Amino acid sequence: MRHIISLLMENEAGALSRVAGLFSARGYNIESLTVAPTEDASLSRMTIVTSGSDAIIEQITKQLNKLVDVVSVMDLSEGEHIERELMLVKLRAEGDARDELKRMTDIFRGRILDVTDHTYTIELTGSRVKLDSFIDAIGRDLILETVRTGASGIGRGNRILSL
Amino acid sequence: MEMTGAEITIRCLQEEGVEFLFGYPGGAVLHIYDALFQQDKVKHILVRHEQAAVHAADGYARSSDKVGVALVTSGPGLTNAVTGIATAYMDSIPMVVISGQVPTYAIGEDAFQEVDAVGITRPCVKHNFLVKDVKDIASTIKKAFYLAKSGRPGPVLVDIPKDVSAHKTEFVYPATVNIRSYHPQGRGDSQQIRQAAQLLLEAKRPMIYAGGGVVLSGAAAQLTDLVRLLGFPCTNTLMGLGGYPANDKQYVGMLGMHGTYEANMSMQHCDVLVAIGARFDDRVIGNVEHFAQVPRKIIHIDIDPSSIAKRVKVDVPIVGDLKLVLDELLSVLRSSRQKPDAGEMSAWWSQIEEWRGIGGGLHYRNSTEIIKPQFVIETLHKLTGGDAFVTSDVGQHQMWAAQYYKFNHPRRWINSGGLGTMGFGLPAAMGVQLKHPGETVACVTGEGSIQMNIQELSTCKQYHLPIKVLSLNNGYLGMVRQWQEFFHGNRFSESYMDALPDFVKVAEAYGHIGIRIDKPCDVEPAIIEALSRKNDLVFMDFRTDPTENVFPMVPGGKGLSEVVLSEDL
Numbered sequence: 001m002r003h004i005i006s007l008l009m010e011n012e013a014g015a016l017s018r019v020a021g022l023f024s025a026r027g028y029n030i031e032s033l034t035v036a037p038t039e040d041a042s043l044s045r046m047t048i049v050t051s052g053s054d055a056i057i058e059q060i061t062k063q064l065n066k067l068v069d070v071v072s073v074m075d076l077s078e079g080e081h082i083e084r085e086l087m088l089v090k091l092r093a094e095g096d097a098r099d100e101l102k103r104m105t106d107i108f109r110g111r112i113l114d115v116t117d118h119t120y121t122i123e124l125t126g127s128r129v130k131l132d133s134f135i136d137a138i139g140r141d142l143i144l145e146t147v148r149t150g151a152s153g154i155g156r157g158n159r160i161l162s163l
Numbered sequence: 164m165e166m167t168g169a170e171i172t173i174r175c176l177q178e179e180g181v182e183f184l185f186g187y188p189g190g191a192v193l194h195i196y197d198a199l200f201q202q203d204k205v206k207h208i209l210v211r212h213e214q215a216a217v218h219a220a221d222g223y224a225r226s227s228d229k230v231g232v233a234l235v236t237s238g239p240g241l242t243n244a245v246t247g248i249a250t251a252y253m254d255s256i257p258m259v260v261i262s263g264q265v266p267t268y269a270i271g272e273d274a275f276q277e278v279d280a281v282g283i284t285r286p287c288v289k290h291n292f293l294v295k296d297v298k299d300i301a302s303t304i305k306k307a308f309y310l311a312k313s314g315r316p317g318p319v320l321v322d323i324p325k326d327v328s329a330h331k332t333e334f335v336y337p338a339t340v341n342i343r344s345y346h347p348q349g350r351g352d353s354q355q356i357r358q359a360a361q362l363l364l365e366a367k368r369p370m371i372y373a374g375g376g377v378v379l380s381g382a383a384a385q386l387t388d389l390v391r392l393l394g395f396p397c398t399n400t401l402m403g404l405g406g407y408p409a410n411d412k413q414y415v416g417m418l419g420m421h422g423t424y425e426a427n428m429s430m431q432h433c434d435v436l437v438a439i440g441a442r443f444d445d446r447v448i449g450n451v452e453h454f455a456q457v458p459r460k461i462i463h464i465d466i467d468p469s470s471i472a473k474r475v476k477v478d479v480p481i482v483g484d485l486k487l488v489l490d491e492l493l494s495v496l497r498s499s500r501q502k503p504d505a506g507e508m509s510a511w512w513s514q515i516e517e518w519r520g521i522g523g524g525l526h527y528r529n530s531t532e533i534i535k536p537q538f539v540i541e542t543l544h545k546l547t548g549g550d551a552f553v554t555s556d557v558g559q560h561q562m563w564a565a566q567y568y569k570f571n572h573p574r575r576w577i578n579s580g581g582l583g584t585m586g587f588g589l590p591a592a593m594g595v596q597l598k599h600p601g602e603t604v605a606c607v608t609g610e611g612s613i614q615m616n617i618q619e620l621s622t623c624k625q626y627h628l629p630i631k632v633l634s635l636n637n638g639y640l641g642m643v644r645q646w647q648e649f650f651h652g653n654r655f656s657e658s659y660m661d662a663l664p665d666f667v668k669v670a671e672a673y674g675h676i677g678i679r680i681d682k683p684c685d686v687e688p689a690i691i692e693a694l695s696r697k698n699d700l701v702f703m704d705f706r707t708d709p710t711e712n713v714f715p716m717v718p719g720g721k722g723l724s725e726v727v728l729s730e731d732l
């Protein structure tokens with residue numbers, strides 16, 4: 001099962017490699033990992049998308065908690081949460097296709113950030129599924145380049161990850 | 164007063180009450196060695212290889228309840244130390260390793276003797292630090308000691324660049340540590356403890372499985388009280404030996420791959436199992452699926468949540484320090500009016516006695532022609548009254564030492580269980596002997612293992628360490644040979660130790676006494692002689708039966724009841 005795990009850790013050199021090293025050393029999957037400092041610059045917030053049996057996910061959260069630099073861990077997928085990913089995609093946009101691509105971008109609530117004679121660069125935010133369906137809708141032939149951030153997640157309502 | 168980073172480093176060790184610093188100098192730690200030279204509170208022990216420095220610090224820690232401390236230089240000094248660090252990590256030994264690093268301005272430039280110490284050691288330390296500012300040295304070392312010994316213990320590395328050890332600042336040793344991201348659990352959850360008590364009282368076929376955590380937490384007395392109060396059988400893991408007295412009738416012996424038949428069968432067929440500071444290692448329960456075939460309720464007490472439910476499903480998890488948890492469990496049990504069912508208990512014990520009969524306990528066929536390794540250990544046990552500190556290397560001799568030296572007290576059996584590091588025994592014995600001058604320290608080793616750190620005989624000479632080395636010389640990497648005999652059609656690929664040195668001469672060359680023993684009748688006199696030489700290191704080269712195998716044996720990947728009892732069966 002796919003899980004989205006959020007964690008707060010000390011914003012120190014090497015902290016990221018401790019997490020990444022843990023996943024590779026123990027053979028856990030990482031689908032994506034995002035990290036950036038929080039409003040408190042001494043802390044970093046990380047979102048990890050992973051998958052595994054319940055037993056493996058339990059070990060992953062325990063092992064993460066065991067890292068001395070990790071302040072707190074939450075498996076967002078255990079409750080209500082919001083998940084967003086940002087994608088930048090550069091498309092071949094020529095002739096009649098230009099209008100159609102613009103229309104698709106609007107439907108998916110994306111924004112065109114850069115336009116040339118031959119290309120559009122589009123920004124799109126949403127769940128992984130939404131970004132995937134955009135790519136399917138456009139068709140891979142027109143795609144020149146994509147960059148995705150991986151998911152960032154946050155709990156709904158009172159589910160708050162803090163010190 | 165302003166002090167250099169090097170002076171501060173040594174002052175911190177003094178503040179922590181460090182008696183011995185095991186180390187080896189080099190460019191990146193020259194300032195620290197200079198500061199060491201100008202004081203006499205911390206005694207430095209100059210080993211002959213950095214791996215040995217770490218094992219010695221480790222032996223010191225295992226035989227006491229203190230943190231072992233080692234000091235190595237950058238680059239090769241650090242890489243040599245890694246095996247020792249990983250050994251301590253796997254067995255949860257409290258240790259602080261200080262390493263020199265190239266100056267901060269040279270880091271990342273492939274400088275002379277530069278390695279990424281923090282990167283290389285990351286997977287085998289509890290935590291590590293690179294100190295970039297002299298102002299951080301004191302607080303970092305304070306944290307390192309606290310992390311090493313609190314919670315689940317482990318090694319902590321502090322990497323100090325050369326320029327940082329030369330810079331100056333005011334010395335202030337923090338009185339307390341607070342790490343906001345680190346809060347090891349102390350007491351266990353009371354409700355879970357009550358639930359555990361209830362399960363234990365209702366058990367029909369209970370089993371107590373106690374591991375290294377008992378030794379680490381200093382909870383041997385509580386464990387003994389628990390076992391006696393309940394009247395249950397108790398087994399120890401290889402790491403837990405001495406946690407429960409081996410001479411007690413409720414003790415069923417070590418369990419696992421080379422455990423007794425009765426311990427493994429009780430483990431397999433119990434209906435309530437309580438795991439106390441033990442981590443269901445693959446050498447202990449063998450095949451997980453086979454183990455899970457028998458339904459049983461499992462109570463697991465451990466300070467590290469990640470040890471719980473890692474390999475087997477657990478019904479009552481209790482996270483906390485064993486000493487505190489067992490104290491509470493004992494008081495719940497004592498205040499309960501219910502007692503374990505006497506009828507069920509006596510039926511269970513007759514079953515266990517029956518297994519004891521089938522397994523025949525531990526046994527071997529002694530000989531008057533050729534020295535049986537088990538006989539050497541039994542004789543050592545007899546002559547030391549079971550009270551020696553015994554360190555060991557890795558292989559068959561380790562298993563025989565574990566099986567035939569009956570440990571009645573914790574911290575007397577010093578071995579590398581988790582990593583299984585050949586070369587551990589002699590340097591570990593140095594740390595033990597330094598901590599316990601005047602006590603008998605025996606190092607049980609093999610002709611293969613001893614050669615992995617034999618240079619330490621020189622360190623032993625320098626510091627007058629009268630260790631008794633018992634080398635069970637079977638001419639083979641015996642444990643490898645045994646597996647090749649059982650599982651690889653007797654193809655003894657590279658397991659014969661050709662061109663062995665004359666160990667008596669080697670011992671003598673290092674300034675010690677060497678004795679070669681070929682006949683069974685000479686075993687006892689040799690050990691008596693060695694023990695009587697209170698001030699000398701004596702190296703005993705026992706020529707043992709090269710074909711002897713370790714039994715019982717649960718072959719790798721098999722279930723606990725699929726045990727091979729002996730060659731004759």
Ligand SMILES: Cc1cc2nc3c(=O)[nH]c(=O)nc-3n(C[C@H](O)[C@H](O)[C@H](O)COP(=O)(O)OP(=O)(O)OC[C@H]3O[C@@H](n4cnc5c(N)ncnc54)[C@H](O)[C@@H]3O)c2cc1C
Pocket residue numbers: 253254255314315316373374375376377379380399400401402403417418419420421422439440441442443444446447464465466467470483484485486557558561562579580581582583584642
């Ligand atoms: C050649 C060879 C053969 C071996 N054969 C066997 C064998 O037959 N049988 C066997 O048992 N082993 C055997 N081993 C050893 C095996 O590999 C493991 O090292 C060992 O079984 C682990 O012991 P343990 O479960 O007691 O855990 P340890 O490694 O000692 O772990 C201790 C546990 O206690 C916990 N703990 C620590 N401090 C506390 C505290 N204060 N409070 C609560 N919990 C705490 C830790 O979190 C950890 O989970 C063999 C090793 C070798 C090299």
Ligand SMILES: Cc1ncc(C[n+]2csc(CCOP(=O)(O)OP(=O)(O)O)c2C)c(N)n1
Pocket residue numbers: 556557558559560561583584585586608609610611612613635637639640641642643
């Ligand atoms: C550093 C290291 N290398 C290899 C091994 C694999 N190994 C385990 S036991 C063993 C044989 C040990 O031989 P010896 O010390 O003579 O002991 P014996 O088994 O003969 O008693 C080997 C090679 C190991 N445990 N450690």
Ligand SMILES: [Mg+2]
Pocket residue numbers: 558609610611635636637638639640641
């Ligand atoms: Mg051998």
